Amino acid sequence: MRRRQFLKVAGAAMAGVTIANATGQHLFAAGGEGGELEYTAAQYTKMRRYMPTRFGRIAYLDEGEGDAVLLLHGFPLNNFQWRGVIPRLAGSRRCLAPDFLGLGYSEVTEGQGVTPFDQVEMLAAFLDELGVSSVDLIANDSGGAVAQIFAVRYPSRVRSILFTNCDVEPDSPPPALEPVIEMAREGTYPDMWLVPWLNDKDLARSKDGLGGFCYSKPGHPTDEAIDMYLSPLVESEARKALTNAYTLGLTPNPLAGIEAELRRLEMPVRIIWGMADDIFAKESPDYLNHVMQNSRGIRRLESAKLFFPEEYPEVIAEEALKLWQL
Structure with a gap:
């Protein structure tokens, strides 16, 4: 546009x-x-593109002009998480929002892995296909782990990073994720949790559902968000297997030993953290602020939970624009 x-x-x-x-x-x-x-779900579906790569056909959005920003979503979400952020940034950046391998609407090549390391190499290939040499990163949840690995492997391709609640080396995977990991080991995670949430949206928003775990505003996630996020993950036995595989790719700790490499990175970093998050440790933003040598500090949102970028897109846009002006 x-x-x-x-x-x-x-x-x-x-x-x-x-x-x-x-x-x-x-x-x-x-x-x-x-x-x-x-954006609405219907608009998002019309705007979705696919990029063929050796990893599979990567579903993505490409909106706006200028230097590129790469938006990395959480688990078990997809790029619909950024539906309020992209319109606010597209006047300043070319917004690229891919769906990770094993999540969303990306189509994974048979036999292809879906670990955070696989995601990093997919992103590098995806950017190569688009002719994009460098990006700003905005990341949430497991997307934050991918962002850290990407920045360490390809530091010259990263201009800045805006971290929100995510994995860090001392808290990856977080203990709260262990029940999900155990279900994935047994091959039951999608059927035990995702299918019931998809079929009963009120359950998904309850204190024992995705809403209670990861959102702070009443009514979130919305009906259309639940459909957008969960429907592709359970549409077939093959997709359920990929969902379990993505979960298992979060263990053992994919960030083990990364701290020394993060300390050498020079790109500016800003951290926004939802302090009501019960998934990741409340000390994690301070850890990132200490480790990243060019950190521009922390903004704490006291009532926000893990997936707050979906609920407070104006905060993401505000902080990103400030970071890019520095």
Whole structure:
């Protein structure tokens, strides 16, 4: 989307309207609190692209212009997590949001691994196919582990990193994930948790569901978000197996021994942390702030949980824009 078109659409969306192009198709829709800009699931589906790589066909969004920012989602989510962030950043960056191997709508080559290390090499190949030499990174949850490994392996390709709640070496995988890992070992995780949540959205939002675990705002995740996130993970036995494989790829600790390498990285880093998160340790943002030599500090959101980027996209955009101006 061209910058002039984006600014026109964004300005109207902030007034609480929707915009249609010449064919009548909605490009953006006002949503969220205060009529703020956010893509719908239907729009996201129309915007989705696929990039053939040796790892498989990678589902992704590519919106905006300028230097590229690579948005790395959490587990068991996909790039729909960034539906409120991308419209806010597309006037300043080319927003690239791929679905990880084994999650979302990416189609994985038979026999291909889906560990964090596999994700890193997939991302490098994905960027090569797009002709993108360097990126800013924004990452959440297991995407944060992938971001750290990517930055260590390809430091010249990373201009900056915006971390949100995620794995760090002393807390990866976090103890709270052990029940999920055990179900994945038994091959039952999708059927035990994801299928019931998909079939009963209120259960998914309950204190014992995805909502209670990872969201702080009532009504999250929304019905369409649950469908977008979970439907592809359980659509076949092969996809359920990939979901289990992604889970098992988080153990043993993929970040073991990475601290010394992180300390050598020079790119600017900013950390935003939801302090009501019960998954990752509350000491983790301080750890990252200490380890990353060019950290620009921590912003703590006292009431936010793990997947707060979905609920507070304006905070992600605000902090990213500040980081990029430095």
